[in-house]
Amino acid sequence: MVDILHRVGATASPDAVYTALTTIDGLVGWWTEKTSDASDDVIRFRFDLPQGEDGFDMKVLETVPGKLVHWEVVAGPEEWIGTHVRFDLKQEDDYTIVLFRHEGWKEPVEFMYHCSTKWATFLMSLKELVETGTGKPAPADVQISNWH
């Protein structure tokens, strides 16, 4: 089992970051404009790629206001299914620190290398959103390679 880990800090309140992680309006602002509520506490994230629409469904397992958001991937690419995504929040100085984990990958496949970098750019988009009001969600996300 291998994990993707990241740490970013935003000059915004834990509540503002928590809202960006737990509301459709917030998620639309930094990850993908194609975010919607599905049934049973599942959030649907979709992306338009050259090969067609792709994406993930995340089941919200646990939320603690201002402190934690924890999802399980219930649909998406095979490598993602059953993995967990966690955002632990804490305040330090004037920053809200986001400790991010995408954990439970079975193998460190090349797609995991890609997702690690891509998560970093999306977490920077989250930081921009809560600091300035404008993030870089798909389809205007940062392109990192031929895989987008």
Next chain:
Amino acid sequence: MVDILHRVGATASPDAVYTALTTIDGLVGWWTEKTSDASDDVIRFRFDLPQGEDGFDMKVLETVPGKLVHWEVVAGPEEWIGTHVRFDLKQEDDYTIVLFRHEGWKEPVEFMYHCSTKWATFLMSLKELVETGTGKPAPADVQISNWH
């Protein structure tokens, strides 16, 4: 043992990326302006931080032109010493793909979360350098948090 993994692709030749990873001029252009040759195949990277100068010494273990750069950390923060940094290069379409590993961390400490995100922003700086001629090396690097 836990690893940091990343994948970026740059529209430049493998030789151009290899040069950016193996020459002082190249390294100065994307990682830190305070890069210098030390003795015994060691490259010295330094950063000016609020708490003073900090950095890493990397011993070059292996290089294969256009394909591989492999370093061992021989001086720096305790968590980094003995870890290895690898850049595997390959060509795909019009891109040179960089598969990056910073491997051999003993524990997934918070500093590792930070370094993972920071490596992503520096690899994006490497991509910018080889694509446009200008990267974002320290001290003009992307700030990701209160830890810089």
